[in-house]
Amino acid sequence: MKRIARLYAPLCLVVLLAVTSASEAAAGDGAGPFGVTVVAAATARSARVGALFGADRVGRLAGGHFCTASVVHSPHHNLVVTAAHCLDAAGDGDLVFVPGYRDGKAPYGVWRVKRRFLPDGWAEGQDEDSDVAFAVLAEKGDEGVEDVVGAERFASRMATGATAVTVTGYPDSRETPITCTNKPTVHSTTQQRIDCPDFTGGTSGSPWVNGDGEVVGVLGGHEEGGATADISYSVVLGREAAELYGDAAADP
Numbered sequence: 001m002k003r004i005a006r007l008y009a010p011l012c013l014v015v016l017l018a019v020t021s022a023s024e025a026a027a028g029d030g031a032g033p034f035g036v037t038v039v040a041a042a043t044a045r046s047a048r049v050g051a052l053f054g055a056d057r058v059g060r061l062a063g064g065h066f067c068t069a070s071v072v073h074s075p076h077h078n079l080v081v082t083a084a085h086c087l088d089a090a091g092d093g094d095l096v097f098v099p100g101y102r103d104g105k106a107p108y109g110v111w112r113v114k115r116r117f118l119p120d121g122w123a124e125g126q127d128e129d130s131d132v133a134f135a136v137l138a139e140k141g142d143e144g145v146e147d148v149v150g151a152e153r154f155a156s157r158m159a160t161g162a163t164a165v166t167v168t169g170y171p172d173s174r175e176t177p178i179t180c181t182n183k184p185t186v187h188s189t190t191q192q193r194i195d196c197p198d199f200t201g202g203t204s205g206s207p208w209v210n211g212d213g214e215v216v217g218v219l220g221g222h223e224e225g226g227a228t229a230d231i232s233y234s235v236v237l238g239r240e241a242a243e244l245y246g247d248a249a250a251d252p
Contacts, residue, residue: 069086079136114137
């Protein structure tokens with residue numbers, strides 16, 4: 001369960017996170033390295049991925065994040081996508097999203113979650129095939145989060161493994177994001193998987209972004225994202241996810 005479990009990889013794998021000079025593979029079918037996890041560089045694109053915190057952590061962010069989310073395009077410029085089990089785990093507690101979070105700092109501000117959208121399949125029975133959710137964020141002045149960091153497009157009904165994807169997320173045990181590119185494969189008709197090392201607890205909700213800047217998966221689903229650090233899962237984004245996005249995107 002990548003929502004709360006803190007899985008520690010063998011010491012030899014820590015080397016992967018230290019190789020910050022390694023090239024990050026481009027999403028798509030371009031040159032590798034595929035299946036290699038590195039610290040994510042601070043770029044305009046990685047700033048769209050952030051960490052979720054309880055609102056009581058504002059002012060003392062370091063060590064307080066518990067899941068990952070990312071900004072997706074919406075008419076009101078106020079929407080993030082994550083795993084349903086991440087929002088569900090928070091109960092009725094207030095949440096905030098910090099895009100581009102690094103080392104206890106919020107370079108693009110702290111954004112309050114004002115509404116959550118969970119699919120019926122998860123809300124009624126925690127169906128692993130419904131483990132995707134959206135959060136609407138409060139504006140700052142007259143700006144939405146998308147106005148500040150940009151956004152990827154949310155894309156449903158995409159063929160699994162049509163291209164490689166880049167997965168970026170925040171392990172609980174780290175204060176910087178990690179990233180890995182590889183081709184997803186079919187786990188079942190409703191679930192897809194990707195082989196990338198070191199995606200431990202906290203990386204649930206991480207976006208799977210293809211070379212066209214589309215979120216085609218969200219780390220979660222089977223085993224709430226995976227029982228080991230090296231294999232991660234996502235719901236195959238279909239009709240339910242598309243309808244949920246429509247409802248959330250229409251919310252002002």
